[in-house]
Amino acid sequence: DIPIDINAGLEPYDLLFDNAVEAYYKGDWISVILNMERALRNKGTVRRVKAHCRLTCANQTDFGEPISGVGVPIPGGGSVEDLGFFQKVLKRADCVNSCESEKLGPPSFHKISEEVELEFRKRSPYNYLQVAYFKINKLNKAVAAANTFYLANPEHMEMRQNLEYYRMMAGVQETDFKDLEARLHMEEFLDGKKLYSADSFAPAIDHFEEAVTEYLIADQECRALCEGPYDYDGYNYLEYTADLFQSMTDHYMQVLNCKQNCVVELATLPSADKPVEDFLPAHFNYLQFSYYNTENYEKAIECAKTYLLFHPEDEMMNQNLAFYVATLGEDKAAAIPAKEVVQQHIKQSLLEKELLYFAFEAFGITFVDPDKWTPADIMPQRLREKQKAERETAARITEEIGNLMKEIETLVEEKNKESTDITKIVREGGNVLFDDIVVTMTAKALNGSQRVVLDNVISEDECRELHRLSNTAALLGDGYRGKRSPHSPSEMFQGVTVLKALKLGQEGKVPLKSARLFFELSERVRKVLESYFRLETTLYFSYTHLVCRSAIEEKQEGREDLSHPVHVDNCFLVSELNECIKEPPAYTHRDYSAILYLNDDFEGGDFIFAELDAKTVTAEVRPQCGRVVGFGSGKENPHGVRAVTKGQRCAVALWFTLDPRHNEKERIQAEDLLKMLSSPLDADFQKSSKDPESAQIAQTSETGEQATLQADKQADEQADKKVKQAAKPKVKEAATKKTDKQKDKPPVKKAAVKKSTIDSGTGSTATDTKQPKAKSPESHMADSQDSKAETSSAADSQKDREEL
Ligand SMILES: O=C(O)CCC(=O)C(=O)O
Ligand SMILES: [Fe+2]
Numbered sequence: 086d087i088p089i090d091i092n093a094g095l096e097p098y099d100l101l102f103d104n105a106v107e108a109y110y111k112g113d114w115i116s117v118i119l120n121m122e123r124a125l126r127n128k129g130t131v132r133r134v135k136a137h138c139r140l141t142c143a144n145q146t147d148f149g150e151p152i153s154g155v156g157v158p159i160p161g162g163g164s165v166e167d168l169g170f171f172q173k174v175l176k177r178a179d180c181v182n183s184c185e186s187e188k189l190g191p192p193s194f195h196k197i198s199e200e201v202e203l204e205f206r207k208r209s210p211y212n213y214l215q216v217a218y219f220k221i222n223k224l225n226k227a228v229a230a231a232n233t234f235y236l237a238n239p240e241h242m243e244m245r246q247n248l249e250y251y252r253m254m255a256g257v258q259e260t261d262f263k264d265l266e267a268r269l270h271m272e273e274f275l276d277g278k279k280l281y282s283a284d285s286f287a288p289a290i291d292h293f294e295e296a297v298t299e300y301l302i303a304d305q306e307c308r309a310l311c312e313g314p315y316d317y318d319g320y321n322y323l324e325y326t327a328d329l330f331q332s333m334t335d336h337y338m339q340v341l342n343c344k345q346n347c348v349v350e351l352a353t354l355p356s357a358d359k360p361v362e363d364f365l366p367a368h369f370n371y372l373q374f375s376y377y378n379t380e381n382y383e384k385a386i387e388c389a390k391t392y393l394l395f396h397p398e399d400e401m402m403n404q405n406l407a408f409y410v411a412t413l414g415e416d417k418a419a420a421i422p423a424k425e426v427v428q429q430h431i432k433q434s435l436l437e438k439e440l441l442y443f444a445f446e447a448f449g450i451t452f453v454d455p456d457k458w459t460p461a462d463i464m465p466q467r468l469r470e471k472q473k474a475e476r477e478t479a480a481r482i483t484e485e486i487g488n489l490m491k492e493i494e495t496l497v498e499e500k501n502k503e504s505t506d507i508t509k510i511v512r513e514g515g516n517v518l519f520d521d522i523v524v525t526m527t528a529k530a531l532n533g534s535q536r537v538v539l540d541n542v543i544s545e546d547e548c549r550e551l552h553r554l555s556n557t558a559a560l561l562g563d564g565y566r567g568k569r570s571p572h573s574p575s576e577m578f579q580g581v582t583v584l585k586a587l588k589l590g591q592e593g594k595v596p597l598k599s600a601r602l603f604f605e606l607s608e609r610v611r612k613v614l615e616s617y618f619r620l621e622t623t624l625y626f627s628y629t630h631l632v633c634r635s636a637i638e639e640k641q642e643g644r645e646d647l648s649h650p651v652h653v654d655n656c657f658l659v660s661e662l663n664e665c666i667k668e669p670p671a672y673t674h675r676d677y678s679a680i681l682y683l684n685d686d687f688e689g690g691d692f693i694f695a696e697l698d699a700k701t702v703t704a705e706v707r708p709q710c711g712r713v714v715g716f717g718s719g720k721e722n723p724h725g726v727r728a729v730t731k732g733q734r735c736a737v738a739l740w741f742t743l744d745p746r747h748n749e750k751e752r753i754q755a756e757d758l759l760k761m762l763s764s765p766l767d768a769d770f771q772k773s774s775k776d777p778e779s780a781q782i783a784q785t786s787e788t789g790e791q792a793t794l795q796a797d798k799q800a801d802e803q804a805d806k807k808v809k810q811a812a813k814p815k816v817k818e819a820a821t822k823k824t825d826k827q828k829d830k831p832p833v834k835k836a837a838v839k840k841s842t843i844d845s846g847t848g849s850t851a852t853d854t855k856q857p858k859a860k861s862p863e864s865h866m867a868d869s870q871d872s873k874a875e876t877s878s879a880a881d882s883q884k885d886r887e888e889l
Contacts, residue, residue: 094190098124098131099201102210106574109213117217121210128205131195136309138184142177143309208237208266208355215247224254228261236264237355246657246671270299270351274368281371286378293372300365301426304347311343331448338444338452341437348455363457365427366395373405382413383421390423394431395458438463490761497760518616519609525712531704533694535717537617538706543606548683548710551606552735554599555581555631555683558589573648575640576729580632583607584755591758603631603737604759610679610739614715618677624741625748627675633735634690634726641730648690651699651725654678654718654740660699665720672740674747675718679739682708687732695723708734 101124108116182192189195204210211234218227228251235244251257277292315336317325327335352364361367373388389406393399410418434456441452442465454464461469517524517539526538543551559579581589583604590600607629615624634648652658655675656665667673680692685708692706692714706714716722718740726734742748 094194095127095130095188096123097194097197098127098205099197101127102201102204105210105213109217109574112220114217114220117213118221121214121217125210131189132306132310134185134188136306138181138188139309139312140305142180142184145176145180208234211265212244215244224251224256225258225261227251228257229263229265232262233265237266239356250657264355266355268299268303268351270296270303271354273299274364277371281375284378286375290372290375290379290384293368293375297365297368297372297424300351300368301430303351304430307347307350308344311340311347315339334444334448335450338441338448338450341441342450342452345434345437345441345452345455360455363395365430366392366458369395369424369427370402373402373409377405377409382409383417385409386413386418386421387424390421391427394423394427435459435463442468494760516617516619518613522613524617526704526706531694531706533703533716534721535618535719536694536704536722537713537715539613539617539713539715540709541711542610542613542681542713543711545710547602547606550599550602551631551737552633552683554586554595554603555579555633555735557595558586558631559633573634573646573728575637575644575646576648577635577637578632579635580630582631582751583629584751584758586631587755587758601759604755606681607737607739610681610713610715610737611741613713614677614679614741617715618717620743622743623745624677624743625745626752627672627740627742627747627749628738629740629749629752630738631735632738633733634729635733636687636689636729636731638731644728644730647725647727648729648734649726651693651695651723653720653723656720658697658699658720658723660697663697665697665723667720672718674742674744675740676743677715677741678718678722679713679715679741680708681737681739682712682714683710683735683737684733685709687734688730689727690729690734691727693725693727695725697723699723699725708736 101120105117105120105124108114108120185192211230215227215230215234218224218230228248231244231247231251235241235248238244248262251261273292273296277289277296280286280289280292315332316339325332348364349360352360352362354361369388369392373385373392376382376385376388386406386409389402389409392402393406396402438452438454438459441450442463444450445452446465446468464472519542521541523540524537525540526536528534528536531538556579558581583600586595586600586603587597589595590597607626611624611626614620651660653665655671655673656667657671658665690708692708693702694704694706694716695702697720706712716724
């Protein structure tokens with residue numbers, strides 16, 4: 086049941102969040118914890134209450150019945166029926182409203198700004214909590230908070246370091262690494278899969294069944310929460326002049342779109358950007374095979390039939406079902422229906438899709454179906470034809486581009502040969518390679534070793550272009566407007582990698598020229614460093630990041646922290662001990678670091694070199710356009726960044742390694758992508774990628790990037806397959822051989838069908854009965870993989886490169 090706040094007037098969680106953040110700056114850790122924990126709890130309560138109220142009210146004010154007391158319908162009296170309908174709407178609104186206010190206080194109380202919502206979505210509260218728990222020695226709670234935050238922010242290096250640090254600490258157990266925001270249905274599903282892979286079918290069943298139950302509950306809640314306010318989504322609501330029915334339609338379609346999207350929300354892991362494919366149906370695939378393995382044919386039939394509700398044509402599952410039916414007997418089998426709740430779920434979803442497609446056709450309200458199982462005829466004929474035509478055009482253009490690319494690649498190769506020759510000649514000229522570059526401060530001037538400040542490394546125009554690139558990329562973001570800087574909540578932090586920039590360039594979202602410039606300038610810095618430090622072996626990229634730090638105006642008062650605390654790039658600095666621990670999780674492979682500055686129109690933000698105590702500053706560098714501070718990444722160079730108190734400070738941070746094994750993978754992908762894009766076609770390609778046709782190209786063409794992504798996916802799948810094959814020992818050897826062969830071809834299992842018929846006749850040949858392995862989810866997956874076989878050469882070549 087819903088926990089009811091008897092004092093009606095639940096404290097708004099944005100207020101609590103703000104209180105916690107404020108306390109954080111005062112170092113009032115207890116208050117951080119009290120407020121942040123309460124914020125999280127209250128957010129949960131608001132969520133539960135809203136879902137609860139909408140669901141119970143839906144039951145109480147069902148739109149189905151006719152209006153009471155009106156009596157015989159008047160012919161042509163549509164308006165009376167309208168009133169009946171609106172009476173219901175009114176009642177529902179009243180019901181939801183009083184239900185919510187009774188439990189939460191006035192509705193205006195819990196209007197949360199998008200900014201705060203974003204903080205919660207990014208799990209930021211756990212970032213604050215982590216520090217606070219740590220400070221008051223609640224180690225286990227700190228670990229859980231850190232882990233919860235990290236799961237949703239896997240790119241967050243500081244938190245990764247913290248976690249590894251925790252891992253080494255005494256008193257911390259593996260079980261402390263909890264996900265405090267875990268969704269039950271997902272946990273159950275993952276547990277089920279683990280057991281399934283280990284052949285523990287009986288316990289796997291419990292988890293998968295629980296996963297289905299929890300999924301349906303979570304789905305209901307997710308759907309109810311969709312019934313929120315209309316989202317004007319960027320356009321000015323003052324200009325929104327839709328009439329009654331149009332505005333009802335707009336809002337309702339938004340709600341339906343949201344409801345359909347619950348499939349995606351429920352199937353997505355916190356750090357993943359894509360959902361688990363065909364998530365709900367997959368449960369029944371796993372279940373049927375698990376039930377078969379525990380010889381529960383009734384349930385195997387139920388689950389196979391349920392799976393077939395989604396994919397009625399699925400050959401493998403139909404064969405499995407046939408086998409189970411033959412084993413159990415036709416009559417008994419016929420009496421077993423598919424799961425009723427799932428039937429309902431599908432029926433409702435299909436109805437929604439029909440409405441959404443109608444609105445798509447009639448009003449252009451876009452709907453992208455998130456499900457893989459929707460029957461083709463749910464989409465209106467005309468829409469289907471239009472999409473088919475678009476796909477065909479895209480395929481044709483892809484082919485043409487492919488041909489051109491081949492020609493261009495040859496040209497690029499020739500050009501590359503030329504440019505390496507030039508580099509060789511220039512390198513002999515001097516140790517900063519380029520005429521304009523000057524050595525402004527040597528290690529001596531900087532009071533240390535392996536340090537240098539260079540100027541004029543890039544031009545004013547180039548600075549401006551990269552600065553603009555950073556801001557455009559940040560605006561596009563991941564749909565997020567910015568992230569709080571991990572170490573200074575008084576600043577906003579935004580970053581883009583070379584590959585990300587090139588991808589955005591390819592999509593036409595940032596100028597491709599700028600993305601390429603980013604790539605080239607970072608290469609220039611690499612060469613200069615390699616030469617200046619007289620390195621005898623190649624300096625490889627390890628990570629490249631264009632970063633801006635922006636002061637948050639209202640958060641500067643009494644500020645004492647740094648923008649980036651003093652640290653060492655390749656070891657974990659323990660300043661209390663004047664020591665640096667060079668062990669993973671620290672990025673121990675980093676050998677050289679460089680920061681290329683892009684601007685100076687901000688206050689604060691000076692770069693500092695310090696001693697191992699993290700306090701004594703040994704040198705300072707004022708950022709300015711074209712300036713590079715380069716230094717060895719080791720303990721001889723602790724460094725940090727002073728608080729940026731006004732404006733925005735942008736720089737390219739580069740880390741290098743001498744170890745070829747750590748040559749940045751992203752860089753290689755970026756090179757591939759660039760090779761693909763670097764052609765006289767650029768302008769056209771980029772322009773056209775803005776229109777819908779070529780947006781499709783990007784998805785279907787075998788671009789370098791695409792191939793690599795495919796390669797990654799392939800590798801994942803391979804791993805997945807390995808796990809699943811490990812689950813095979815249940816199968817007799819003879820059968821295994823057969824399936825291995827069948828992997829290449831669609832598995833039409835005539836033999837199996839025959840055998841299963843024999844089995845059901847004799848009801849005894851147990852060895853033969855185990856035949857359905859070919860019908861298991863594993864071979865199911867293996868098949869779908871064959872269709873992707875064309876991409877495996879790309880996967881191989883990627884692998885080769887990695888092994889180099
Ligand atoms: O931006 C800077 O000046 C230095 C940044 C830095 O040291 C780092 O990101 O490791
Ligand atoms: Fe650094």
